Amino acid sequence: MDKIAVVILNWNGVKLLEQFLPSIIQFSKEAKIYVADNASTDDSVNFVRQNFPSVEIVKNTGNYGFAKGYNDALKHIDAEIYALVNSDIEVTENWLQPILHTFDSEKQTAIIQPKILDFKNKEYFEYAGAAGGFIDKYGFPFCRGRVFETIEKDNGQYDDNCELFWASGACFFIRKDVYDELEGFDESFFAHQEEIDLCWRAANEGHIIKYNSASVVYHVGGATLQQGNPKKTFLNFRNSLLMLVKNLPKKGLFFVIFFRMVLDGVAGIRFLTQGKFKHTFAILKAHFSFYCISLKYLRQRKDFQIQQYYTVKSVVYLYYIRKLTIFKEIFNTIQNIKN
Known part of the structure; x- marks a missing residue:
C-alpha cells in the first residue's frame, strides 16, 4: 500500500491537465499520482499516456460528477491517504510534507485542507475553501478568508493550524480507512456540497477536520462549472x-x-x-x-x-444586515456575545 495517492478527477480537461499536471508531478515525489477520468470525450487520456507516463489512469465508465466519480475511481487505488485534487490546482514545493506530518502525529485527524489561494490573483484567497470552512445553523457555508462574495487578501492572518467544520473538495486530504468507513461521498449529490456532507458525517463519528497553512496551493476556481451557472x-x-x-x-x-x-x-x-x-x-x-x-x-x-455543528446562528444576518463581511469580524462578534 502506498503512503499517499494524489488523485485528479478529470472530465474533458485536457487543457487543464496540460497546464497544471506538471506542478503536481514536480512537487509530489512522495506520492503516486493518478488521473481518474470520467469518460472524457476529448483527448485527455491519450494526452496523459503520451506526455506523463508515470501517471496512472483510472477510467470510469461514465461522467459521474465529483461524488461518484471519486467513489468509483478510489475503489481501484490503494493508499493510506488520498489527496483529492481538482484538475485546476497548481501545487507548490513541499505542499505534501506538512500534511503528512499532521496525519502521522495526530491520529484523530482524519481530513485536512491546505491554504487555497486564487491562481489568477495569488495574493488573495480563493472562493472555494480559502482557509477552511464552517457553516451556520441553517447550513450556509462560509470560510476563513471568504464570506459569501467577500474574499480577503492573504496577509498571513490565517497562517495557523486549526480545526474546521469542513474542508474544501478542491484540495481534500482524507485517510483511506475513514473514507471507507463513511462509504465515500454521497453519490446523489453529483457535485457541490458533497465534501461538507462528508465532513459533517465524519464529525458525527468523532473524527477531526483540520487546516494546515504550511501547505499552499493555487486554485483557478469555476474551471469546470462557472459560478454563475x-x-x-x-x-x-x-x-x-x-x-x-x-x-x-x-x-x-x-x-x-x-x-x-x-x-x-x-x-x-x-x-x-x-x-x-x-x-x-x-x-x-x-x-x-x-x-x-x-x-x-x-x-x-x-x-x-x-x-x-454551527459557528454562528445566521451568517446571512451578520453579512447582509450587520454588514460583517470579514471572518474575523464575525468571529469577534461571537466571542463578545460569549463573554
Whole structure:
C-alpha cells in the first residue's frame, strides 16, 4: 500500500491537465499520482499516456460528477491517504510534507485542507475553501478568508493550524480507512456540497477536520462549472437541504429545514430583482427535487448527530444586515456575545 495517492478527477480537461499536471508531478515525489477520468470525450487520456507516463489512469465508465466519480475511481487505488485534487490546482514545493506530518502525529485527524489561494490573483484567497470552512445553523457555508462574495487578501492572518467544520473538495486530504468507513461521498449529490456532507458525517463519528497553512496551493476556481451557472445554483440549494436532512440533530430538525427554505425563497426573490430568472427557477427546481427524495434521506439518518455543528446562528444576518463581511469580524462578534 502506498503512503499517499494524489488523485485528479478529470472530465474533458485536457487543457487543464496540460497546464497544471506538471506542478503536481514536480512537487509530489512522495506520492503516486493518478488521473481518474470520467469518460472524457476529448483527448485527455491519450494526452496523459503520451506526455506523463508515470501517471496512472483510472477510467470510469461514465461522467459521474465529483461524488461518484471519486467513489468509483478510489475503489481501484490503494493508499493510506488520498489527496483529492481538482484538475485546476497548481501545487507548490513541499505542499505534501506538512500534511503528512499532521496525519502521522495526530491520529484523530482524519481530513485536512491546505491554504487555497486564487491562481489568477495569488495574493488573495480563493472562493472555494480559502482557509477552511464552517457553516451556520441553517447550513450556509462560509470560510476563513471568504464570506459569501467577500474574499480577503492573504496577509498571513490565517497562517495557523486549526480545526474546521469542513474542508474544501478542491484540495481534500482524507485517510483511506475513514473514507471507507463513511462509504465515500454521497453519490446523489453529483457535485457541490458533497465534501461538507462528508465532513459533517465524519464529525458525527468523532473524527477531526483540520487546516494546515504550511501547505499552499493555487486554485483557478469555476474551471469546470462557472459560478454563475444555474446548474450550480440548483445543485448547491438542493444538496444543502439534503445535507441538513441527513445530519441535523433531531431536536429542531424540521424548524431549521423550514426556515432554510424560507431563506432560499428570499434568495430566489433577490435573483428575480437582479434579472437572473434562470437562477430563481433553479431554486424552485431544487426544492421540488428535494421534496421528491427527502423521505429517503430521512430514513438514512444515523442514530447520533453532534449538537453544536454551527459557528454562528445566521451568517446571512451578520453579512447582509450587520454588514460583517470579514471572518474575523464575525468571529469577534461571537466571542463578545460569549463573554
